[in-house]
Amino acid sequence: MMRYHMQPGMAVSETVTVYGHSNRLPVYALASGLNALALDGVVRAQAEMQLVVPPSVPGEWLGAAEREFRSICNWKGVTVSPVRIRKNPMAAVPCAVVTVLACGEDLPEEKQVCPGCEIVLAGWTGMEGMLRILEEREAELGQRFSRPFLERIREYETELFLGERFLKEDREEILYGCQIADGGVLAALWNLARDLRAGLNLDLKMFPLLQETIEVCEYYRINPYQLTSAGAFLLAVEDGAALAERMGGRGIPCSVIGRVTDNRDKIIRNGEEIRYIDRPAPDEMWKVLEIEKGDGS
DSSP, X not given: OEEEEOSSSEEEEEEEEEESSOTTHHHHHHHHHHHHXXXXXXXXXXXXXXXXXXXXXXXXXXXXXXXXXXXXXXXXXXXXXXXXXXXXXXXXXXXXXXXXXXXXXXXXXXXXXXXXXXXXXXXXXXXHHHHHHHHHHXXXXXXXXXXXXXXXXXXXXXXXXXXXXXXXXXXXHOSEEEEOOTTHHHHHHHHHHHHHTOEEEEEXXXXXXXXXXXXXXXXXXXXXXXXXXXXXXXXXXXXXXXXXXXXXXXXXXXXXXXXXXXXXXXXXXXXXXXXXXXXXXOOTHHHHHTOOOTTOO
């Protein structure tokens, strides 16, 4: 995310690229962009989008994608810039590139995250990926799951924009915050530890995870903890229980999942099992998209 110091505050921007076959890609790109800016208390957001697609993508798809983008911007009160469309023979699948620019509060004072600070996960692990899998593979999922089950998944789309539900008092308590994006919560935790130059001690059983996400991931044999999760945040705070209780009271799934340690070990516990968080792996969404590899396989 880029920040520009201005008077009397600052401007912040975020660019998000989302790949896939669904013409609803702009929804996920915009949600991710707005969420990334949310912890700065942004106002008066504006967004622009570029669609980069293979030449074979029909005009109907492009028109539907642009309408989705304009519709969701209108819903969220975001000013829309003209949409640019580029057909690129090197593109394997369509992608939506959305840049969100907004005014925020003045640059916050740098806060120190000390050993013992708690890590809170707000939002649902892997939920964005679950929604996108439904968009990409609805017919296939319909052969395995009931229509009410799939409709229940679709209802979680409003949870993508969790960032707008943060209050000023929430932001004031947050020492470090980031949205969970590509690579899922495991990648985000690795990056958090890197940024803080500290270790982590985590309890996997405390990660908020929907039963629907578990079932969809089991069907495709993918790891929900390595699945893109726009609409979910990692927050380092001094009193995680108090923050989780307050946000939970507003209907936000929120749980203390561990704490910062004074070493570099990134430990994650699952009952009696103990493992270490590895370097970020490719997002599990790519397995569902079935992108053809360069060797033709």
